[in-house]
Amino acid sequence: MLINGVFLFSYSSCISALLPLLVFILLGYAFIGYLSQRPNPQVLAFFIAIIIFIFCYLKQYTAIKFIPSMTFVYSVVGLSYVLFRVLQVMIDVYDRNIPKKISLVDYFNFVCFFPCFLSGPIQRYQDFYLQQQKLPSAGISRDDVFKAFSRIVNGYIKVVFLASIFENTFSSQYLEFNYALGKIHGHGIGILSGWFAFALFWFLFKLYMNFSGYMDIVIGLGKLFCFNLPENFNQPFTSKNFLDFWGRWHITLAEWFKFYVFNPVSKAIMYRFDSPAAIPYVGVAAYFITFFIMGIWHGTTLIFVVYGLFLGFGVAVNKLYQVLMRNYWGKTEYGQLAENLLYQYLCRGAAISYIAVALTCFWMSMGQFLSLFGHKALGVLVLTFLILTVLYAFIALLGDLIKKAGEAFYRKTNPVLGVFIVRQFWLAVKLFFLAYILLNNINPAPPFIYQAF
Amino acid sequence: MRTILKQLLVLLFFCSLIYVIVAAVMLALQPPSTGHILDTGKAGNGFTSEPQKIVLDRDPLKTTKPKIIFIGASNTVRGFRPEQFVSYFPGYEIHNMAVSASNLSQTKRIIELAYEVMPKEAQGKSIFVLGLAYMLLMDNKVLWHSQLMDIENEELRFGLYQQKDGSIKPQVPQKYFSYYVKFLQPFFYLNNVTSSFGAKIKYYFEVISRVLLKSKNPAFTPTNDERPVVDEVYKKWALNKWHENMGTEDDTVSEDQFMVLLDIAKLVSEHGGKLIIVDLPLPAWHQESSKHFKDYQFKKKKILSMASSLGNVYYINMQDLNNNVDYIDSAHPSPKATYKWSRWLSQKMSGIVF
Numbered sequence: 132m133l134i135n136g137v138f139l140f141s142y143s144s145c146i147s148a149l150l151p152l153l154v155f156i157l158l159g160y161a162f163i164g165y166l167s168q169r170p171n172p173q174v175l176a177f178f179i180a181i182i183i184f185i186f187c188y189l190k191q192y193t194a195i196k197f198i199p200s201m202t203f204v205y206s207v208v209g210l211s212y213v214l215f216r217v218l219q220v221m222i223d224v225y226d227r228n229i230p231k232k233i234s235l236v237d238y239f240n241f242v243c244f245f246p247c248f249l250s251g252p253i254q255r256y257q258d259f260y261l262q263q264q265k266l267p268s269a270g271i272s273r274d275d276v277f278k279a280f281s282r283i284v285n286g287y288i289k290v291v292f293l294a295s296i297f298e299n300t301f302s303s304q305y306l307e308f309n310y311a312l313g314k315i316h317g318h319g320i321g322i323l324s325g326w327f328a329f330a331l332f333w334f335l336f337k338l339y340m341n342f343s344g345y346m347d348i349v350i351g352l353g354k355l356f357c358f359n360l361p362e363n364f365n366q367p368f369t370s371k372n373f374l375d376f377w378g379r380w381h382i383t384l385a386e387w388f389k390f391y392v393f394n395p396v397s398k399a400i401m402y403r404f405d406s407p408a409a410i411p412y413v414g415v416a417a418y419f420i421t422f423f424i425m426g427i428w429h430g431t432t433l434i435f436v437v438y439g440l441f442l443g444f445g446v447a448v449n450k451l452y453q454v455l456m457r458n459y460w461g462k463t464e465y466g467q468l469a470e471n472l473l474y475q476y477l478c479r480g481a482a483i484s485y486i487a488v489a490l491t492c493f494w495m496s497m498g499q500f501l502s503l504f505g506h507k508a509l510g511v512l513v514l515t516f517l518i519l520t521v522l523y524a525f526i527a528l529l530g531d532l533i534k535k536a537g538e539a540f541y542r543k544t545n546p547v548l549g550v551f552i553v554r555q556f557w558l559a560v561k562l563f564f565l566a567y568i569l570l571n572n573i574n575p576a577p578p579f580i581y582q583a584f
Numbered sequence: 585m586r587t588i589l590k591q592l593l594v595l596l597f598f599c600s601l602i603y604v605i606v607a608a609v610m611l612a613l614q615p616p617s618t619g620h621i622l623d624t625g626k627a628g629n630g631f632t633s634e635p636q637k638i639v640l641d642r643d644p645l646k647t648t649k650p651k652i653i654f655i656g657a658s659n660t661v662r663g664f665r666p667e668q669f670v671s672y673f674p675g676y677e678i679h680n681m682a683v684s685a686s687n688l689s690q691t692k693r694i695i696e697l698a699y700e701v702m703p704k705e706a707q708g709k710s711i712f713v714l715g716l717a718y719m720l721l722m723d724n725k726v727l728w729h730s731q732l733m734d735i736e737n738e739e740l741r742f743g744l745y746q747q748k749d750g751s752i753k754p755q756v757p758q759k760y761f762s763y764y765v766k767f768l769q770p771f772f773y774l775n776n777v778t779s780s781f782g783a784k785i786k787y788y789f790e791v792i793s794r795v796l797l798k799s800k801n802p803a804f805t806p807t808n809d810e811r812p813v814v815d816e817v818y819k820k821w822a823l824n825k826w827h828e829n830m831g832t833e834d835d836t837v838s839e840d841q842f843m844v845l846l847d848i849a850k851l852v853s854e855h856g857g858k859l860i861i862v863d864l865p866l867p868a869w870h871q872e873s874s875k876h877f878k879d880y881q882f883k884k885k886k887i888l889s890m891a892s893s894l895g896n897v898y899y900i901n902m903q904d905l906n907n908n909v910d911y912i913d914s915a916h917p918s919p920k921a922t923y924k925w926s927r928w929l930s931q932k933m934s935g936i937v938f
Contacts, residue, residue, distance in 0.1 A: 271587055271588070272587070273587055273590070273591070276587045276588055276590075276591045277591060280591055280595065300789075303790075355588060555594050555595070555598050556598050556601075556602075558595065558598070559595055559598030559599045559601070559602055560602060562595060562599055563599050563602045563603070563606075566599075566771075567771050567774050567775075570741070570742045570743060570768070570771055571741055571742065571771065571775055572741075573732075573737055573740040573741055
């Protein structure tokens with residue numbers, strides 16, 4: 132509790148700046164206490180609405196800007212993830228999925244658990260509580276310590292080195308894109324789409340390195356404190372389609388939305404349309420709603436509504452495509468098509484390409500986005516999507532070949548590479564390289580992008 | 585906790601081992617500069633850039649002997665070679681601390697860095713020779729885009745200096761500075777290797793992007809610096825390049841930078857040294873057709889007379905050495921012409937130095 136408290140207070144210059152966040156957390160605890168005594172669906176819905184409203188107010192969402200804001204400066208760092216934890220406990224207490232009464236200390240430790248405080252991974256209370264209970268007797272093996280150190284060093288290299296490289300490349304491609312945008316009439320949409328595709332290509336890699344690197348650090352750190360935190364990434368660039376992508380990218384967020392939005396929404400729709408023929412389409416609608424909300428959660432401005440639409444549309448079309456292909460082409464034929472290598476790589480390319488295009492919302496304001504639309508944007512977006520699909524499909528193929536070669540190499544060299552000295556030496560090489568990067572770099576490490584959400 | 589500490593110790597041991605390996609490789613392949621002269625013209629020997637050489641290799645300035653230190657931009661780096669002046673000024677150490685693509689603000693910072701390590705008794709006996717041309721009057725906003733200067737970027741690397749309250753302060757006490765720099769040598773070596781590798785990758789990537797997408801962005805215009813023949817096409821290109829580089833629509837030079845020249849004169853005077861301002865020549869074709877040059881000629885009179893009134897400031901006009909055949913491009917003398925320059929300048933300087 133002490134470490135969590137110190138970590139929390141390190142993010143503000145004075146206690147008053149933390150007051151809104153602390154009040155938000157305490158209010159959540161009061162609601163949980165009430166729901167554990169008197170579980171009632173209407174009350175739960177009312178409490179959730181209040182919590183979300185306060186969250187939107189504290190984060191200064193554009194839609195509720197008409198309400199006067201507080202006159203002092205306050206911290207909202209970590210608030211987006213605190214929201215998930217508070218809502219999860221409220222819903223699970225109501226559903227009786229958390230049988231024991233939650234003490235204020237346990238609740239505070241869960242909501243403000245320092246490795247996950249800023250941006251996840253989003254752990255469920257039940258999992259956190261179990262691990263916390265085992266802490267006094269928990270030990271950490273030598274191998275676990277080595278793995279934790281490796282994970283932390285790898286994460287730092289991703290954040291400090293690789294993300295910086297991709298950031299620089301993205302910036303120069305973005306300048307070219309802006310230049311081409313200014314000269315659109317001279318260049319035509321081909322050139323504009325080319326620079327746009329390059330910028331998106333590097334931004335996605337930058338975001339991946341930044342986010343997954345941070346997660347590596349957090350998970351490694353958690354391990355040193357004897358906590359097994361859930362993984363947030365599982366080779367997202369090998370996703371077979373856009374739906375599969377969300378099982379591999381920001382996994383804990385997608386899981387949270389599956390449990391607490393998708394499932395209840397699906398149930399609610401099924402309740403209204405109970406025809407068996409409608410069942411496959413219920414999923415399409417539920418996916419759209421879930422991912423639309425998830426998109427909006429990412430930011431406070433209008434551009435994130437566009438991001439939500441991108442995500443919702445993407446998963447809905449993906450699901451609908453699967454349903455229609457099975458219905459009209461037959462399960463066997465569709466299965467055969469899915470086995471086709473060219474089809475597989477194009478699907479993988481399209482999935483990554485689509486998320487890269489959607490991520491435009493992370494680095495473009497609404498005004499810029501609309502001005503892009505003023506310039507034959509649909510053509511630009513479609514052409515960019517196609518360019519990136521081919522590019523990512525090619526990279527996926529290349530990646531698979533390299534991976535195969537790497538696995539063969541690893542099998543052959545495993546007896547040597549697995550030796551204690553070799554493993555330690557390799558970790559030290561990475562650490563030495565990291566020290567060099569940090570010493571040589573005059574700019575601070577790139578900010579963690581998801582911290583802003 | 586004990587397991588974690590053990591792992592830390594193992595890592596520390598292996599990191600030290602890697603340090604030793606890198607240091608050994610460095611000593612075998614690229615021994616660090618051990619000269620007694622600070623010469624940015626030889627920055628390639630162990631350092632990534634001229635600014636890095638200045639920040640990290642200032643030990644030669646620590647002697648109490650009187651010094652002649654050349655400062656300015658690339659035409660001073662190439663034009664005034666220390667080895668060519670040694671015989672003209674016995675008893676003096678000759679250093680060249682000029683940095684390519686500098687303006688006067690950066691030059692002033694370089695003088696400050698020189699004073700930072702020079703003993704008091706050497707400061708009063710030393711002479712700074714500033715090679716002045718209109719290119720040195722490029723505005724800070726244009727040259728550095730309101731960000732840090734090249735020399736400041738180098739200072740901030742490796743934790744040697746830190747930016748505090750708008751100025752850059754040393755973090756390592758002067759008496760330990762050399763030891764710290766020596767300790768970091770393997771990292772500088774890595775820096776050299778990675779920089780040259782990174783520059784090549786970036787170059788090829790940009791070439792591919794430009795070819796693929798037919799970029800018309802002027803920032804990516806292929807360099808014309810290495811043209812072997814100074815013909816009419818080159819002259820037109822070069823004048824246009826200076827127009828773009830200097831960043832003023834009407835081709836005037838920055839008055840703010842002229843004021844920095846006064847600051848430099850004051851700085852040297854305060855330390856008891858002498859400042860010789862050498863008005864550098866440019867090829868005749870450049871002098872005749874450049875609007876910047878004309879504006880510079882007009883504006884310099886007032887500032888130079890103000891600077892001269894400070895006492896320890898001297899002016900030498902070298903602009904007549906403008907024979908076109910002595911230049912490899914729009915500003916830099918040929919290696920052969922540098923002998924002519926050093927002979928000529930030494931004769932003019934001897935009255936001031938001795």
